[in-house]
Amino acid sequence: MLPRGRPRAMGAAALLLLLLLFGFLLFDGRLRRAAALDGDPGAGPGDHNRSDCGPPPPRPSKCELLHVAIVCAGHNSSRDVITLVKSMLFYRKNPLHLHLVTDAVARNILEMLFHTWMVPAVHVSFYNAEELKSQVSWIPNKHYSGLYGLMKLVLPSALPAELAHVIVLDTDVTFASDISELWALFAHFSDTQAIGLVENQSDWYLGNLWKNHRPWPALGRGFNTGVILLRLDRLRQAGWEQMWRLTARRELLTLPATSLADQDIFNAVIKEHPGLVQPLPCVWNVQLSDHTLAERCYSAASDLKVIHWNSPKKLQVKNKHVEFFRNFYLTFLEYDGNLLRRELFGCPSQPPPGAEQLQQALAQLDEEDPCFEFRQQQLTVHRVHVTFLPHEPPPPRPHDVTLVAQLSMDRLQMLEALCRHWPGPMSLALYLTDAEAQQFLRFIEASPVLAARQDVAYHVVYREGPLYPVNQLRNVALAQALTPYVFLSDIDFLPAYSLYDYLRASIEQLGLGSQRKAALVVPAFETLHYRFSFPHSKVELLALLDVGALYTFRYHEWPRGHAPTDYARWREAQAPYRVQWAADYEPYVVVPRDCPRYDPRFVGFGWNKVAHIVELDAQEYELLVLPEAFTIHLPHAPSLDISRFRSSPTYRDCLQALKDEFHQDLSRHHGAAALKYLPALQQPQSPAQG
């Protein structure tokens, strides 16, 4: 409800706004429901509300392409953009073209994300923010959005010249309605209007927030630039480039800096050229800053359209309805993005790259095939969000090693211990739902040990399908490792405290990579006790082995997996020694980053590492066991996949089928040399092997 009898002081601004509104109504030319102005003749936020769709602006035609521009930089903003895009896609009914102005970090993340998301009728273009920096870096700015906020000013020149209309969005907005309704408001622009904006929902630009508060000039309460309709064509014609620079330079003669980045400059320009602006209904930018006046808008409206978290506190902002808005935001934060891969009926559009081949391959699968689930899982393209959290790549060092592993929620508690054992870089793939990704985020934030580590890169691979895509996960983590060498580990292993240093020294000494094509074997052990005192040296480890507190890995269930490591020799070894491949060998190894990838056909449980070692051997990697290296497996409950494997003969049959196909491919690539592996591939799989 609009409060009755508000201070007369607001009269002047209100009058001005009313005049603007009046123009807007005249232009609209339609009968508007009297109710639209029923609230309070004093104007203010809320009065532009026309969310009830009677009489509606003409919607864009069903298949019209809508253009959206977003400036995005860094890891955290990239996460925000994805939530924004999810909300937009949930309600959209039109094809979209996203124009993303990004730094290198955001581009790396978002390019991979959209590539793997494969949403029909969404086209994405990237623009290099670095190239635009010089155009705005001369402006002193105090706003938390930094230089990137200011880049919205240069969009008319940065975006393609043929692009005439674009909706510009801040990364911290959430859609609660179909973006085509917003696009439809372009139709309300007069012949000269070029910028559609919602009024600012705070008293900031009135300049009365505190003593000596001197905001930039603005029309009345000013406008918020979190949501902008831009007629790029008209701005280019009107000489926008000169216009905003002139205004900014002039204001900066008396003002020290912008406080609200681009928004200050947009408002100053509009104050000077009020004919440029088309005010938009308040519901298209409901602003949730600390002292927001937005309630006037949303209490009267029956429908919110866009929520804007325009406080640096974001979801922690205090306001009495924040719980409502937070719930709305969480809806999309936790929403399964896979569900947005739905087509637009009746709008023919070019399918995303690879989508057609994928559809064809999926269509060729036989649903009656007992291994149908395996086939389907192998073909599944998982959404991938690389470097989900802030990450500092390690400085380039010639013998550096990244620990590579993959996990899901049930192994998160391993991360702290792993960080204590491995002080070097890590590249970890996490198999999560969108909601779990948020739990993971909170888990990291709550852990001082994990929050302090900037050299651990977490790559989220979104869950889809019933089988754990273990090798696809390993490949994602492997592809993102940035050091010349990688230690291919599993998440339930803790390496010796000294391993990181020892590996780097060994790589250097052995001339791994440059002189020698070798895989360094890190011998694996296991404890069956889930509380356990980790040995600080090989001597301590051997002592524990002798008293039966440790075993060689899978000693009881599957000794073949590590037998070729030759633990007896390792006990005595003083120098690296070469071992020969044998059937079922699956050691943990250190290899150059450009090593063969894991075979993604092995999904679920079984043969995933074994096949990789076969491939290394087939490519003639030497297997060198390191005498001081060790890693220890900690006990855990069996995974659901293993439980399933144990109870299902079909599962085992399908695995055998995969192995057969793997060998066919091996023969294709390596010819007669692949014959060596045939007996190994034909023997029955032990249910205990993993």
Add this chain to the structure above:
Amino acid sequence: MLPRGRPRAMGAAALLLLLLLFGFLLFDGRLRRAAALDGDPGAGPGDHNRSDCGPPPPRPSKCELLHVAIVCAGHNSSRDVITLVKSMLFYRKNPLHLHLVTDAVARNILEMLFHTWMVPAVHVSFYNAEELKSQVSWIPNKHYSGLYGLMKLVLPSALPAELAHVIVLDTDVTFASDISELWALFAHFSDTQAIGLVENQSDWYLGNLWKNHRPWPALGRGFNTGVILLRLDRLRQAGWEQMWRLTARRELLTLPATSLADQDIFNAVIKEHPGLVQPLPCVWNVQLSDHTLAERCYSAASDLKVIHWNSPKKLQVKNKHVEFFRNFYLTFLEYDGNLLRRELFGCPSQPPPGAEQLQQALAQLDEEDPCFEFRQQQLTVHRVHVTFLPHEPPPPRPHDVTLVAQLSMDRLQMLEALCRHWPGPMSLALYLTDAEAQQFLRFIEASPVLAARQDVAYHVVYREGPLYPVNQLRNVALAQALTPYVFLSDIDFLPAYSLYDYLRASIEQLGLGSQRKAALVVPAFETLHYRFSFPHSKVELLALLDVGALYTFRYHEWPRGHAPTDYARWREAQAPYRVQWAADYEPYVVVPRDCPRYDPRFVGFGWNKVAHIVELDAQEYELLVLPEAFTIHLPHAPSLDISRFRSSPTYRDCLQALKDEFHQDLSRHHGAAALKYLPALQQPQSPAQG
């Protein structure tokens, strides 16, 4: 797209429909966009489409109460109804009154669910389906919905006499828009129309699906009754009760039974009284049966409003766009229902029972209190969905025992083993998100062992907040146990194979409950090996203990927790023996179902069972150790809560504060007798204790 040039045979029906449509347009009295009839003058599904909101029907006023009636019976339909309600609540902007016609099972589930869901501005009334059965049971029916489908016919008399308008929904519909738009269509009814329906989107009623297919009579293609607007007042006035019975009786003279339950009868009545029906736009009931013609509707529409899974195959139905609709359905299936607890701005409504006190209590919490998270978690009201899966209560037997435990996703793999060890009834509380609840469902369906057990009741408690509400979960499982005795266990324990029989015999012999107020102690052991051969007798267990393959529970880390059980005595014991309470004692016990509840203030980790045993002792339960009973703990990775506890001094301080408050309450209830427990409560907690 509507196919051009369809068979002339449909002409007659089409003409009739056109006439109807024409009346509809005249009544509407507004200018309708020419586009609305642009498609194909041949009529058919799709032509009623007016989803673009220009010119819109008048929306109900912002705070108008909308009434919805749903018939629901059994465990599976109850799950369906919740998904339907989630989709409705997601888009709704009005207060709702749900009128639920339920059997005892559905009522038990839904009453608890809505009570704990606490959604503002949703009122729920229940009506007893059993009482309505006799009114429809005389109708022979072949449809899978059974008797319950037919009950829609008697709603005019079953619902309150003062209720004039109601929307009737099948449990298998999903909303994709605001229900107030549907309600607004009541305004289009002529003075005599009483039933709003969407045309049937298949050729069923045309009677040409197969040779000798003889459907019930219908107007043209007939109407689908998955979504009905009912003017109850007019139907009552028009003598609906007699009308439909008369028609049904007459048709049943020549037809053997209804094929599509109520829908056949509605159509037959409408054929006779066409003036009753107001056809609705097709988008309000997009029907996804196997041979649906719905594509004609949704390809032309820009907006779908309601999806109807009107095939017995439900989501497994085959049609070329099913993936799109399935994604839409999954959105709400997996949607976090907690997020729907959002208020309706500007619509004052009576808060749900208990909501105001809860709000006040939450408002009184001090966010700066280091134990704020604990306080908030204690106050959290979790949504509870009891008997999430089909469940047959055990036949009443005087000494029967239910195993009571709680778990989250990471312990699902324990369930099969538990079922093998415990052949009796179980009541298990599961702490899950909405999405996890669906994973759980698939997990059960995929396991022959679990799917076969109808005596295991699974109660889903929906996740909210950072701390595991262990005692609230135990209390939910305990409250749902239906046998006179309960075995209070934990999910990571496997009981002796004979325990179920042995406990029942012991309860009978000892006269537990009636003659004796006692808790029977089941001695607890543990294995540190995660592959392990379970002992078949006490003799075997003792042998394993002697060789160090088993230990008494927490022998290494926290012997105090079970020391009073006196394992040395147990070795030799031939008869039950009494033991005394001592500090930190937390045995697994069998007690009458009406035993004290767990103290819900203990959330997260620590002291949750200890406090319960203190309460039993304070209430003078004898502690009797059973000489042949045992249960064995299997190893697992530590839970996240334990990890957190270990790393946080604040966590331990808060636990101490909880213990202090627990003792204050204990003193209040038991007076000086509570002094006995004071030292125990003041000693520091071992971080290893759980």
